[in-house]
Amino acid sequence: MRSTDLPQVRELQLFETTSGPNFEELMQAAYLQTFPAQLTLIHEGDPADFLYVVVEGKVELFASSNGREATMAVVQPFGTFILAAVLKDAVYLMSARTTERSKLLLVPSEDIRKAFEKDDAFARAIVGELASCYRGVVKDQKDIKLRTSVERLANRLIRYDKDQGKTGSLELPYDKRTLASLLGMTPENLSRAFNTLKPYGVEVEGSKVHLNDMKSLLILAKPNHLIDDRKT
Amino acid sequence: MRSTDLPQVRELQLFETTSGPNFEELMQAAYLQTFPAQLTLIHEGDPADFLYVVVEGKVELFASSNGREATMAVVQPFGTFILAAVLKDAVYLMSARTTERSKLLLVPSEDIRKAFEKDDAFARAIVGELASCYRGVVKDQKDIKLRTSVERLANRLIRYDKDQGKTGSLELPYDKRTLASLLGMTPENLSRAFNTLKPYGVEVEGSKVHLNDMKSLLILAKPNHLIDDRKT
DNA sequence: TGAATGGTTTGATTTGCATCAAGTCTTCTA
DNA sequence: TAGAAGACTTGATGCAAATCAAACCATTCA
Known part of the structure; x- marks a missing residue:
């Protein structure tokens, strides 16, 4: 070395x-x-x-x-x-x-x-x-075990936003096929989950995602620090 | 103490x-x-x-x-x-x-x-x-992530049999509600999964289970030591 | 020992999600 | 730069599993 x-x-x-x-x-x-x-x-x-x-x-x-x-x-x-x-x-x-x-x-x-x-x-x-x-x-x-696939995606997006400075705009850190598999769903279902999140202010452009209504997204996602906090 | x-x-x-x-x-x-x-x-x-x-x-x-x-x-x-x-x-x-x-x-x-x-x-x-x-x-x-609920049950039963001396007769180590939840399913679905395993020689009497056709059960279960072996 | 309670099974129905297929979009390559 | 390949979206359908409800069985308790 x-x-x-x-x-x-x-x-x-x-x-x-x-x-x-x-x-x-x-x-x-x-x-x-x-x-x-x-x-x-x-x-x-x-x-x-x-x-x-x-x-x-x-x-x-x-x-x-x-x-x-x-x-x-x-x-x-x-x-x-x-x-x-x-x-x-x-x-x-x-x-x-x-x-x-x-x-x-x-x-x-x-x-x-x-x-x-x-x-x-x-x-x-x-x-x-x-x-x-x-x-x-x-x-x-x-x-x-405790969340639906849509909830898992919502919480994951919130986490990425947090990691990326809480601007409300984030870059998916890897391709959607991998993200789907990581979240325990098919790519088709990931696509549908994004669509489900549209009324909650989630906008997708390729690998860029905008979270335009954090309030309502949080209500749907119901984050739990015992699941989502990766610092402790 | x-x-x-x-x-x-x-x-x-x-x-x-x-x-x-x-x-x-x-x-x-x-x-x-x-x-x-x-x-x-x-x-x-x-x-x-x-x-x-x-x-x-x-x-x-x-x-x-x-x-x-x-x-x-x-x-x-x-x-x-x-x-x-x-x-x-x-x-x-x-x-x-x-x-x-x-x-x-x-x-x-x-x-x-x-x-x-x-x-x-x-x-x-x-x-x-x-x-x-x-x-x-x-x-x-x-x-x-990799198995259906029936497969999970089958492999779990095989594991319990192994732990209990490989006699083909085993005692469930805790109540069925807990087993269902541990395997990521409802109690109703656990009951149905047991019924699905009947043609593979699985007989249930309360908390006692008999595995009467290990050969066909193994074919359905397809054990994988990287999942099922708990010694290493 | 009969009644109450809790655990489990069974049936019917609904729901979440996978699978299959095709279309659209993006990226790569000759 | 056009075509090929791959990634992703969308639509249709099917299926595994959850939910709801009721029946049955086992255990507990007075």
């Missing part, structure tokens, strides 16, 4: 408290690599050889079973994926592919497990990350 | 590698308590004051939002619940109630976080437990 890349990596939450020598050792073994869009990085069922950290771009985690496929998550900077498999030295439960050109940090699992044992600050950062991943999946599960 | 209870607790995976003095200190602060059936232990949104470990009995984790409620998991011995909230000093994302009379170990969150910092073996056990919890929820999410 090139030394010019080190400061960027050092700023990642996962590594910023790690002691100097341990960080050096991890970075000796790691790779910072740029991958093109639509590249499958890992396959579910394979042994977990590396921990991946998204530095730039986006990575879709998806699962397959009996001819069916579903998007499980989309990881953005500076999230990790497959951390639990690395820590348990187990197989991946999901496959991963880039949705766009992406820069990823790959750290060998063995080195992650070693650093976990050696460096208390790193161990704490790892546990914080893993706990956040867990809580994120629990919230996704609540979203699916 | 009574000293006669210590050996039972010491055998829990979470504690068995913890050093003697650290274990003593944790147990000074902990409670081993028996609770009656149908008692709500924690409410979603509340701060996480204790880590809970199921020693005997069963605990249902459930979530509510906008007048709807769904069972998220049923924790059996010797699982923990709410570990991530404890580690992050965050709020509970789910409520919990006993499904039957249960003996639970309650350890104050502060003490868990302290021991995590002091005791490497304990930290490793905690991370192992958290990683397992995470992987369990990912598998549940895959179950919901």
